[in-house]
Amino acid sequence: MHPISFVGAGPGASDLLTLRAADRLRSADTLVWADSLVCPAITKLVPERCEKIRTSKMTLEEIISVLVDKQRSGQRVVRLHDGDTALYSAINEHICMLTDYNIPVEVVPGISAYQATAAGLATELTIPGVVQTVILGRASGRTGVPNNESLSRLAALKASLCLYLSAHYVEEVQSTLLEYYPVDTPVAVGHRVSWPDELLSVTPLNEMTAFTRKHKLLRTTLYIVSPALVSGPQRSCLYSPNYNHLFRPNL
Template sequence: MPSPVMIVGAGPGAPDLMTLRAARAVEAAEVLVWTDSLVSPTIAALAPEGCERIRTSTLTLEEVLEVVVQRARDGRRVVRLHDGDPCLYGALQEQICRLADAGLAVEVVPGISAYQATAAALGRELTIPGVVQTIVLSRAGGRTGVPERESLERLAALRASLCLYLSARHVEEVQAELLRHYPADTPVAIGYRVSWPDQWLTVVPLREMAAVSRERQLIRTTLYVVSPALASAGEARSRLYSADHHHLFRGGAD
């Protein structure tokens, strides 16, 4: 029986931000099918000498899956390498269904996502007690659209920590909608290729989000994190670590 096809998250870009499981999968690959337009070549280079490396930037999803199925049926260890986490905007469901139809098992290896790498690079928490306790991951509608119940208008009304992928091409419309709900001085982290050698990361007021994006000519591999947590003064404290908070491992104050 063929080995499971590994669908592996490469993380945000830096090789040392891969999980151990992801790195080991790449290092053992006999066929590496990788998103070369989004995954760092230093990660693809972790594959062993003699591994067949197949770039997917010029292929349709159907063509990618045809290659994966063929190589897996030949009994080779196939790693399908995605940027970030394959469970986020990675066409994961379509791939799993096609591979299941071909009688192939699948193992998914998660990866650190760009929003996590961005928060870490800034040294900021996105869930500050008394300020914001919810993180929303979404995207602008664009050509593929989003369900009406998940429209940016509805999500922005929460005024949560809002992480927007795949939205740089529509930044003017995004900013206009966000300004209807968030104060104009709400901090927005703009991250381009976070954790790559050419990373660019800044925090600007919401009112400047579109202008800065256009000035930098950002179109792709860009993440926006809109959050009041980025302006928190740091005085808020989690109740979990309060001396009077009882839990299983620590008694509270008398």
């Protein structure tokens, strides 16, 4: 029996899939996917014979029932998630239930939206002497976050802060961030990054809410708050002629 493949679809563009993810899609007998979140171009990679099952209106129990049934019938099953499987994908609850059925799984990671957003802006989120930490988080929202991971605690570090699932609460988010970051701190706003209708722009922190409202952003929106977005050239030690290391000893 083939394991069920949990595959990260990446941010949207089909050529941003990993080679392994593309391979699993091209050999799939059954595709079970989050149709409201995954770019349609990705699903076109599966064979014509592949059965496509949308999950936007299904419960977890219904999804598991489909996965178990298809896997036990000998099919190659792909459970396709947007972005990267390690972030907000809910694969943990899937895999825990599949384990109870003794169903083997494999996980294929994908490029995350924060990586695609930084790449789209041709920028690095860790600049020497400016910022060396990247935080992936979200606003509390309906599902909440642990108290020790509140937005205030994350913002207090003044690192490169990547916020998922937060557009619905943007006014509250902006208010909290302004307690820790300067008003002109650049915020990258990425909506459907790498999709055909991508919106990717940088706006000052104090205009974050206005920008979001103007463009009617809600789902599939990411914010990156970071001083790295306007940093000038900063030399790293790695390529400095005055810095010796194993492969470039100081002779």
